[in-house]
Amino acid sequence: MNVLLLGSGGRESALAWKMRQSALLDKLFIAPGNGGTDAYGTNVDLSPLDFEAIAQFVADNAIDMIVVGNEDPLVAGIVDYFAEKMPGLLVVGPTREGARLEGSKDFAKRFMMAHSIPTAAYRSFTAETADEGCEFLSTLRPPYVLKADGLAAGKGVLIINDLTEAQNALREMLGGMFGKSSATVVVEEFLSGIECSVFVLSDGNGGYRILPVAKDYKRIGEGDTGLNTGGMGAVSPVVFADEAWMKKVEERIIRPTVDGLIKDGIRYRGFIFLGLINVDGEPKVIEYNVRMGDPETEAVMMRIDSDLLALMKAAAEGNLADMELRHSPEAAVTVMAVSGGYPGSYEKGKTISGLDKTEGSTLFHAGTKKNADGTTVTSGGRVIAVSSKGKTIAEALARSFENIEKIEFDGKYYRRDIGRDLMSLESK
Ligand code: AMP
Numbered sequence: 001m002n003v004l005l006l007g008s009g010g011r012e013s014a015l016a017w018k019m020r021q022s023a024l025l026d027k028l029f030i031a032p033g034n035g036g037t038d039a040y041g042t043n044v045d046l047s048p049l050d051f052e053a054i055a056q057f058v059a060d061n062a063i064d065m066i067v068v069g070n071e072d073p074l075v076a077g078i079v080d081y082f083a084e085k086m087p088g089l090l091v092v093g094p095t096r097e098g099a100r101l102e103g104s105k106d107f108a109k110r111f112m113m114a115h116s117i118p119t120a121a122y123r124s125f126t127a128e129t130a131d132e133g134c135e136f137l138s139t140l141r142p143p144y145v146l147k148a149d150g151l152a153a154g155k156g157v158l159i160i161n162d163l164t165e166a167q168n169a170l171r172e173m174l175g176g177m178f179g180k181s182s183a184t185v186v187v188e189e190f191l192s193g194i195e196c197s198v199f200v201l202s203d204g205n206g207g208y209r210i211l212p213v214a215k216d217y218k219r220i221g222e223g224d225t226g227l228n229t230g231g232m233g234a235v236s237p238v239v240f241a242d243e244a245w246m247k248k249v250e251e252r253i254i255r256p257t258v259d260g261l262i263k264d265g266i267r268y269r270g271f272i273f274l275g276l277i278n279v280d281g282e283p284k285v286i287e288y289n290v291r292m293g294d295p296e297t298e299a300v301m302m303r304i305d306s307d308l309l310a311l312m313k314a315a316a317e318g319n320l321a322d323m324e325l326r327h328s329p330e331a332a333v334t335v336m337a338v339s340g341g342y343p344g345s346y347e348k349g350k351t352i353s354g355l356d357k358t359e360g361s362t363l364f365h366a367g368t369k370k371n372a373d374g375t376t377v378t379s380g381g382r383v384i385a386v387s388s389k390g391k392t393i394a395e396a397l398a399r400s401f402e403n404i405e406k407i408e409f410d411g412k413y414y415r416r417d418i419g420r421d422l423m424s425l426e427s428k
């Protein structure tokens with residue numbers, strides 16, 4: 001089959017790498033792709049949000065299936081658009097209504113309440129109810145969690161220790177701190193625990209498969225300090241997400257989510273990303289996303305033994321019933337090499353060398369591009385995800401760290417403590 005993958009990050013590189021291994025795949029196109037995705041298919045200069053241009057490309061190139069990497073096209077309704085315009089085309093992802101699980105935190109909270117899915121207690125406020133919001137904050141214990149309702153490029157969540165500061169921040173958010181995204185603000189109870197990411201592939205008919213669990217590392221600095229980034233690394237598996245814990249996740253969260261979507265009349269044929277937190281052994285939902293995680297995908301794909309393309313096709317067709325998702329017992333990790341200055345301002349266009357010197361790791365390009373003369377240069381904050389497998393997380397990490405040292409570009413930075421928190425749990 002011919003597939004069009006939308007996106008340009010490390011996640012899309014990993015998805016493309018995995019699809020390339022499928023016997024089902026004829027042609028793979030990546031729009032727009034990056035400096036590494038041309039190893040798995042053909043990069044196409046198309047915006048994932050330009051549905052009309054995508055439709056033309058699909059028609060011209062006999063595309064059978066679109067795989068949507070990031071949330072924006074889903075929130076903008078790409079699944080609904082093609083369901084109407086090209087009903088025979090398979091698209092992996094939820095409808096616009098389903099994408100609200102990520103596109104609106106208030107919607108996600110209401111969904112969880114309606115289906116008794118464990119999550120932090122909350123209330124939502126708008127400019128009209130700002131006084132009530134401040135009052136509500138004064139009934140909570142610090143720290144205070146304030147979330148812009150809409151998409152805010154990962155920056156819409158504030159966690160504040162001081163009550164007055166939190167009340168001021170609530171008023172500022174409602175006053176437009178994140179534009180329209182914070183016209184509604186969710187105020188919620190702070191949950192304390194270790195987070196992890198659980199990915200579920202859903203076929204919209206009650207069938208689902210659970211992918212390997214991963215944990216990502218969001219802060220720029222070692223020891224989880226400094227600013228939030230798109231993700232500095234990830235490891236899989238996650239020691240506390242053992243069989244007993246995953247049984248709770250499946251019974252209390254995954255099934256009610258899948259069934260709740262059906263009850264609410266939402267067609268969801270794609271990846272559900274559960275951002276979970278382990279509160280004293282009990283899983284709770286921090287957030288939903290409607291796509292795979294980045295950089296979790298760069299680790300998770302390495303552990304999937306089954307044909308992911310076949311699984312995605314079955315999900316998009318609404319029939320996962322006979323499909324098996326096998327994964328390796330080995331550990332997989334990814335460590336992200338980023339541009340100096342990221343997530344603040346940074347320079348682009350730095351020549352990357354040493355890519356051919358690495359051994360035993362898989363390099364997933366993220367913010368890279370290939371110049372006309374064939375040199376690969378940086379073109380984003382997160383540059384290359386160095387992914388490795390090993391018998392243990394420690395072994396896999398040693399491989400990634402050894403290889404990331406061989407890759408060079410001006411200003412390169414990476415976190416040397418990826419996975420350390422989990423390894424210390426493991427040895428207890
Ligand atoms: P979100 O965009 O909802 O995933 O929030 C971003 C990050 O803020 C999460 O990954 C958590 O680390 C943190 N966070 C969000 N909600 C809570 C909460 N209720 N309690 C503690 N931390 C939270």
Ligand code: GLY
Pocket residue numbers: 216230231289292293294295296
């Ligand atoms: N790694 C978190 C995300 O993709 O949102």
